[in-house]
Amino acid sequence: MQELLKKDKRVDVLIIAEGTYPYIRGGVSAWIHELISGLPEKKFGVMFLGSRKEDYGELKYEFPKNLVYLSSEFLFDFISFPLPKKIEPKDEKIFEYLKGLHMWFKGGGGDFPQELKNLEFYTEKLNEEIFLYSKKAWDFITHMYAEFAEDYPFIDYFWTIRNMHIPIFKVAKLAKNPPDFDIVHSPSTGYAGFLGALLAYSYKRPFVITEHGIYTRERKIDILNSEWLLRSVPFFLKSVGEPDHIKYLWTAFFEGIGRFAYYASSKIISLFADAKDIQISLGAPPERCVVIPNGVNVEVYAEALRLRPSIPPKVITLLGRVVSIKDVKTFIKAMRIVTGKIPEAEGWIVGPTDEDPDYYEECKKLVEFLNLEKNVKFLGFQKPLDIFPKTGILTLTSISEGMPLSVLEGFAAGLPCVATDVGSCRQLIYGGLNEEDINIGKAGEVVPIANPEALAKAYIEILKNAELWESYHKAAIKRVNRFYTKEEFLNNYREVYNSLQESIPSKRT
Numbered sequence: 001m002q003e004l005l006k007k008d009k010r011v012d013v014l015i016i017a018e019g020t021y022p023y024i025r026g027g028v029s030a031w032i033h034e035l036i037s038g039l040p041e042k043k044f045g046v047m048f049l050g051s052r053k054e055d056y057g058e059l060k061y062e063f064p065k066n067l068v069y070l071s072s073e074f075l076f077d078f079i080s081f082p083l084p085k086k087i088e089p090k091d092e093k094i095f096e097y098l099k100g101l102h103m104w105f106k107g108g109g110g111d112f113p114q115e116l117k118n119l120e121f122y123t124e125k126l127n128e129e130i131f132l133y134s135k136k137a138w139d140f141i142t143h144m145y146a147e148f149a150e151d152y153p154f155i156d157y158f159w160t161i162r163n164m165h166i167p168i169f170k171v172a173k174l175a176k177n178p179p180d181f182d183i184v185h186s187p188s189t190g191y192a193g194f195l196g197a198l199l200a201y202s203y204k205r206p207f208v209i210t211e212h213g214i215y216t217r218e219r220k221i222d223i224l225n226s227e228w229l230l231r232s233v234p235f236f237l238k239s240v241g242e243p244d245h246i247k248y249l250w251t252a253f254f255e256g257i258g259r260f261a262y263y264a265s266s267k268i269i270s271l272f273a274d275a276k277d278i279q280i281s282l283g284a285p286p287e288r289c290v291v292i293p294n295g296v297n298v299e300v301y302a303e304a305l306r307l308r309p310s311i312p313p314k315v316i317t318l319l320g321r322v323v324s325i326k327d328v329k330t331f332i333k334a335m336r337i338v339t340g341k342i343p344e345a346e347g348w349i350v351g352p353t354d355e356d357p358d359y360y361e362e363c364k365k366l367v368e369f370l371n372l373e374k375n376v377k378f379l380g381f382q383k384p385l386d387i388f389p390k391t392g393i394l395t396l397t398s399i400s401e402g403m404p405l406s407v408l409e410g411f412a413a414g415l416p417c418v419a420t421d422v423g424s425c426r427q428l429i430y431g432g433l434n435e436e437d438i439n440i441g442k443a444g445e446v447v448p449i450a451n452p453e454a455l456a457k458a459y460i461e462i463l464k465n466a467e468l469w470e471s472y473h474k475a476a477i478k479r480v481n482r483f484y485t486k487e488e489f490l491n492n493y494r495e496v497y498n499s500l501q502e503s504i505p506s507k508r509t
Contacts, residue, residue: 001047001174005063005070011045013497014069014181014199018049018192022063022070023056025352025381026321028187028212030405031294037064038490042497045069045179049171049191051076057354069179075167075191088134094126095140117264119202122172131165149245160246164253171195175202182501183208186261188215190254193261206266206500210292212402213423214278216258218325220251259283266503267496271403272424273432292496293424293433294403295489298481301412304388305477308414312392312469316418316459317348319384319394319406323356327420328363330452331397336370337456342463347376350387388413392469393462398422399449411480416472417444418458433483443476 015021021032036044044067050056053074063070089095097115115121131137141161149157171191175198185208186196193209200207262268262284269292270276276289316338320326328349335347353360360378367376379387384406388394394410394417401423408428410417419425429444431437445462447454462469 001071001073001177003069003071004059005067008043008068009045009179010043011069011179011181012042012183012501014045014047014179014184016047016049016184016186016192016196018186018188018190019051020187021046021048022059022061023048023050024321024355025060027405029060031212032187033061033064034486035490035493036067038486039494039497040064040066042066043068045181046071047174047178047195048072049195050074053077071174073170073174075170076163084133085129086133087129089126089130089136091125094130095136097121097126099140099144117197117201119172119175119198122169122198123176128166128169131169132162149249152245156246160249164249167191168194172198175199178203181205182504183497185210187212189258189261190215190219191257194257197261197264200264200266206503207261207264208267208269208496208500209261209265210269210271211275211279212271213400214275214282214402216254216282217278218400219254222325255282262288266500269496272427274427275402275423292492293484293489294405294408295484295486296405296408296412296480297486298412301385301388301409304385304413307389309389312463312466313390314342314345314463315348315391316345316393316395316463317350317387317391318397319387319410320351320396320398320404321355322349322351322353322360322363322378324359325398325400326351327397327399327450328359329366330450330455331395332363332366332370332372332376333452334397334455334459335372335376337452338459339372339375341460345375345459345463347372348379348387348391349377350379350382350384352381353378384409384413388415391415393418393444393459395455395459396420396425397455401425403428408480408484411443411476411484414473414477416462416469416476418455418462419444419446420449421446422449428479428484431479437479437483440479440482441475442472443479444472 015032017032020027021029046067046069048071050072051074097113141158145154145157171194174195178199183206184196184199186192187210189209189211196207196209199205259282262279265288268279268284268289270279270289271291271293273291276291279289280286318328318331322328331347331349338345364378367373388410394407394415396404396407396417396419398420399422403424407417407419407425417429419429426432426446429446430442431440445458447458462472
C-alpha cells in the first residue's frame with residue numbers, strides 16, 4: 001500500500017474507492033468528490049483499490065481540504081509474489097473452512113461463516129504463502145476441480161482459483177493498518193465492499209454501502225461478455241450451450257463477497273427504489289436498506305442554461321466514458337440513421353477514451369466504416385458547462401447504470417434526455433418518485449437497450465419538433481429543482497453519518 005496523502009490518520013469517514021476516485025473522472029469519482037467537498041465539517045480518508053498501476057494515469061482531482069488521508073493499492077499487480085517455499089498451515093481445518101466458504105458462495109443461505117469474518121484468518125491462519133505454495137492448497141484445488149469442473153482444462157481452473165483469491169489476501173493486508181476511522185463507506189460491493197466488511201468486523205465500526213449501479217450485476221455482464229473467458233469453454237460444451245463453469249465461478253464469487261458486504265453493513269443505500277429491490281433479492285437485509293437519490297448543484301448550471309441559444313442546436317451529446325458498458329457503438333449506429341434524415345446533425349461523444357483503448361479504437365473504426373467522420377466526434381474529457389449550451393439533446397445508451405449524474409446535470413442546464421431503460425433513467429425522465437413528480441411530465445424519452453432504431457427515432461422527433469423539445473426542456477428544469485438538489489443529497493448523508501457516529505459506544509455522551 002502506498003500512502004499518497006497523510007495530513008491526518010484520524011478520519012470521520014473512510015471511503016473505499018474501487019477503480020474510481022481520484023484516478024478516474026466523472027461518474028462515481030465525481031460523486032465521491034462532491035460528497036467530500038460538500039461536508040467540510042467531516043474529515044475524510046480514501047483507500048483506493050485499482051487493478052494494475054499501468055491502467056491508471058495521474059490523479060485527476062484537486063483535493064478538498066477535508067480529505068486528509070489517501071492511499072492506493074493495485075490488486076492485480078502480482079510482481080510482489082512471495083518467493084516459493086515449503087510451507088503448511090498450522091490449523092488442519094483451514095481448508096475445511098475454505099471449502100465451506102465455497103459452498104456458501106455457491107448459494108448457501110444464512111450468514112457468512114463466522115471463522116471467515118476474522119481478519120486473522122486471511123493474514124495468519126491462511127495467508128498468501130500458504131494458499132500459493134502449500135500441499136494442502138494444491139490438494140484443495142485439485143479436489144474441488146475433480147468434484148465440480150473436471151470437464152474443463154485444469155490449467156484454466158487452477159489459475160482462476162488463484163486469481164480469484166490473491167486479491168483477497170492483498171485486501172486483508174490493507175485492513176491491518178487503516179487510518180483511525182469512525183465510519184467506513186464503500187460506494188460498491190466487490191473488493192471494496194469486502195475490505196469495508198473486514199474493517200467493520202475487525203474494528204467494530206459502522207459500515208455504509210452506497211451502490212450506484214448494482215456491482216454484482218455489472219460484473220456479471222462483464223464476465224458473460226468476456227472473450228478470454230469464452231475461450232476456456234470446451235468446444236463440445238459450446239456447441240450444446242452448456243454454461244461455462246469458469247464464468248460461473250467468477251459470478252458466484254462476486255455474488256458471495258457482495259452478500260458478505262451486505263451482512264456486515266449498518267446501512268445499505270441505493271439511488272432509486274428498483275435498485276433497493278435488487279439489493280434485497282441479492283441478499284441485503286431489507287431493514288438496513290434505504291434510498292437516497294443523487295443531487296446536483298443547480299446553481300452551477302444556471303449559467304449554461306442562460307447561454308442556451310433560442311433554437312436548440314442539432315447536436316446530440318453522449319456524456320460518458322468510452323467503454324463497452326456505455327454501448328457507444330449503438331449511439332454511433334443511431335447517428336447513421338439520424339444523419340439520413342437530418343444531414344447537419346452531429347453526435348458528440350464527450351468523455352475519457354483511455355480506460356478501454358481497444359474499445360475506443362473499435363468505435364473509431366465504426367465511425368469510419370459508416371462514413372460519419374464529419375458528424376460523429378470524440379471530444380475527450382470536457383467540462384459539461386462548456387458543452388451543454390451547444391447541445392440540443394443529452395443521451396445515454398448504457399446497458400447498465402445506477403442514477404447517472406450526467407442526466408441530472410443536463411436537466412439543470414435545460415437539456416431533454418434520451419436514455420436506455422436502465423437504472424433510474426425511467427424514473428428521472430418520466431417521473432416516478434410520487435404523484436407530483438409524475439405530473440411534471442416527460443423530460444425526454446426512454447428506449448430499449450441496444451436499439452439504434454429506437455434511439456434515432458427519438459432523436460429525430462425531438463430535434464424536428466420545437467414544441468416537444470420545449471415541453472421536455474421545461475419538465476427537466478422543474479424536476480431537478482424540485483427533487484434532485486445537491487443540498488437535499490448532502491443533508492441526507494450528513495444525517496446518516498451523524499447518526500452512525502452517535503451510535504459508536506465511545507462517541508456517546
